[in-house]
C-alpha cells in the first residue's frame with residue numbers, strides 16, 4: 001500500500017473460462033498488465049438495415065489486470081499491503097464487485113474445501129496473527145464481526161455465538177463524532193488465534209442467506225462485510241496513545257439483469273433490492289470522485305451508510321472488479337469495468353487512527369503530578385520553606401484564610417504571608433466575595449435612602465413623642481461598655497453598678513455589639529443586628545414574658561413613658577420596646593411583606609413540583625414514541641398529540657413560574673428594605689432616647705469643667721495654708737464632676753427642644769406602607 005496513496009486501487013480479475021472471448025467480442029489484456037481492451041462487433045439481424053455490423057472499442061487502465069492468477073498471488077498483489085497497513089493503524093477495505101458468478105466470493109472467501117484455493121479473508125486472518133506474533137513490541141487485540149445486508153435488513157452472521165450485549169432494538173448503522181461508522185447491536189468477537197478466527201468465519205459462512213439462482217446456485221444474494229478490528233498498544237511506552245483500525249473485507253451481491261436470470265417472486269424482490277443498493281453505491285462513488293461535491297449520499301442505503309468510512313477518506317481502499325471473459329457476458333463486464341473506472345477516481349488520504357486511552361491517560365497524569373510534587377518539595381527544602389502542601393485546602397485552612405482576609409480588610413492584619421498558589425487563589429476568592437457583599441449592601445442602602453428622601457419628607461412623629469419622655473426614669477437597667485474604638489462617643493460607663501445591672505451587663509455584652517451608630521455604618525450595624533433579632537415567626541414562637549417587665553417603669557405603655565435608667569438599656573431589649581411602640585407600624589409592614597413572601601415561596605415550590613411532574617411525563621411519552629419508531633411501528637398518533645398537549649401545559653406553567661419568581665424577587669427586596677428601615681428607625685430612636693448628642697455633650701463638659709475649676713479655685717482659697725488636703729479635694733471634685741456630668745447629660749439629652757435643635761441627630765421619616 002502506498003504510504004500516501006492518492007487514489008483507490010482498482011484491479012480486474014477475469015474468471016477463467018474455456019471459451020475465452022474469441023470471435024465477435026474480444027477481451028485483450030496488454031502485456032503491461034494494467035490495460036484491458038474490449039472490442040465488440042454487433043451484426044444487425046434486421047434485413048432492412050443497410051449497416052451490416054457495428055463495432056466498438058473500449059480501453060481500461062487499471063492498477064492490475066489479473067488473468068489466470070492463483071489465489072495466493074492475488075492476495076499478495078491486492079490485499080497484503082492493506083492488511084499490514086491495518087496492523088499499523090490504517091483502516092483498510094478490500095471490496096469485490098461484479099456480475100453474479102464472476103468470482104467475487106471465490107476471491108474473498110475462496111473454496112472452503114481446498115487450502116490452496118482459500119480466498120482473501122482466511123489469508124488475511126493468517127497474516128494478521130503471524131504479524132501479531134512477530135510484533136512483540138506491541139500488544140494487539142483482535143475482534144471480528146460479520147455483517148450481512150439482505151434486502152435492506154442488517155443481519156449479524158455471528159449472532160448465534162451469543163453477542164455479549166445483544167441490542168433489543170435491532171441493529172442500526174451509527175456514526176461516531178469523528179466521522180467513523182459502527183453498527184449498534186452487531187456482535188464483536190475477540191479472537192486470539194488464526195484458528196479461532198477461521199472458526200468464526202466458517203460459522204458466518206454457514207449462516208449466509210443463500211438463494212438458488214439460474215446462473216449460479218451458490219451465489220450470495222446479499223452483501224457481506226467481514227471486519228477485523230485491530231487495536232495495538234505499545235508495550236514499552238507508558239503513553240496513553242494507542243492505534244485502532246478496522247479491515248473491511250466486502251463481498252458485494254452480484255448485479256444481474258432481472259430478465260436474464262429469470263427471477264420471479266422472492267428472487268425478483270431480492271434482485272431489485274440488490275440493484276437499488278448497487279446503484280446507490282455507484283452514486284456515492286460518483287459523488288466521492290467529484291471533488292466539487294460537498295455532499296455524498298451515503299445514507300440512501302444501508303450498504304453505502306455502513307461503508308461510509310470504508311470507501312475513501314483516511315482508508316486504504318482496494319477494489320477487485322470480477323468479470324467473465326466470455327462474450328455472452330460482455331455487456332455486464334463493461335458495466336463492471338465502468339464502475340471500476342469511477343472508483344479509481346476517488347481520492348484517499350490514509351492516516352493512522354490514533355486514540356487516547358482515558359484510563360492510561362489518568363494513570364500517567366497522576367504519575368506526573370506525583371513526580372512534580374516531589375520535585376517541588378525538593379525545591380522547598382532547598383529554599384528552607386517547610387510545611388507546604390499541594391493538596392486541596394482543608395476546611396480549617398479555608399477558614400484561616402477567611403479570617404486573615406477579614407483581618408487584613410479591617411486593618412488588624414498588616415499583610416498576608418503567601419505560602420502557596422492555592423492559598424493566593426483562595427484569598428482572592430474571599431476578597432471577591434467580600435467586595436460583592438459590600439457592593440450589594442451599599443446599593444441597597446443607597447436605594448433605600450433615595451426612596452426615603454423622595455417619598456416622605458414629613459417629620460418623624462414617633463421621634464418627637466419619644467423626646468417627651470420624662471428624664472429621671474432612664475438608665476435603670478445596667479450599662480454598656482463604651483466602644484474602645486470611640487471612647488468619646490455616646491455610651492457612658494456607670495461608675496456604680498448594682499448586682500442586677502452587672503448581670504445585665506454581661507448579657508448585654510454577649511448580645512449587643514457596642515458599635516458606633518453613625519449613618520455610614522448603618523447597613524453593617526443593621527446586618528449584625530439581624531443575626532440576633534428574630535424573624536417575625538421566631539419572635540412569635542419564642543415570645544416569653546420578661547421577668548423584668550414586672551418592674552413598675554416597664555409596665556407603662558411602651559412608646560409613651562420610657563423607663564428610667566441610669567444607663568441605656570441593651571439594644572435587644574430596647575428593640576423589643578421599639579417594635580411594640582414607635583416602630584410598631586414599620587414592624588407590621590415588615591411582617592406583612594414577609595407573609596406575602598412566604599406565601600409566594602410556597603406557590604413557587606408547588607409550581608416547580610408540578611412542572612417537574614409534567615417534564616417527567618414528556619420524557620416518558622417521547623421515549624415511547626422513539627421506541628415505536630425504532631421498532632418500525634410508526635408513531636402512535638395519540639402519543640404525538642399527548643406529547644404536544646404536555647408540552648403546551650409545560651410552557652404555560654413555566655410562564656406562571658417565571659412570573660412568581662419575579663414577584664418573589666420583588667417581595668424579597670421589599671422585605672429587605674423594610675428590615676433596614678425598621679432598624680435604622682430604631683437606631684435613630686435609640687440614640688435620641690438614651691444617648692446624648694455629641695455637640696450637647698461637649699457644651700455640658702465645658703460647663704462642668706468651668707464649675708470644677710471655680711470650685712477648685714474657691715477651695716484653694718479656703719485651704720490655702722493646709723497643703724495636706726489637695727488629694728481629698730481632687731477626689732471630691734472628680735466625683736462631683738461626674739455627678740454634674742450625669743445630671744447635665746440627663747437634662748440635655750431629654751429636653752425636646754434641645755433634641756430638635758441637635759444637628760448631629762438625623763431623623764429618618766416614617767416608613768411608608770409598601771403597596
Ligand code: ADP
Nearest residue numbers: 015016099100101102103104105106107219254
Ligand atoms: P460470485 O460470488 O461473484 O457470484 P463465485 O465466486 O461464487 O461468484 O463464483 C462462481 C463459481 O465460479 C464458483 O464455483 C467458483 O468456484 C468459480 N470461480 C469463480 N472465479 C474463479 C477463479 N478465478 N478460479 C476458479 N474458479 C472460479
Ligand code: MG
Nearest residue numbers: 104105219220
Ligand atoms: Mg458471491
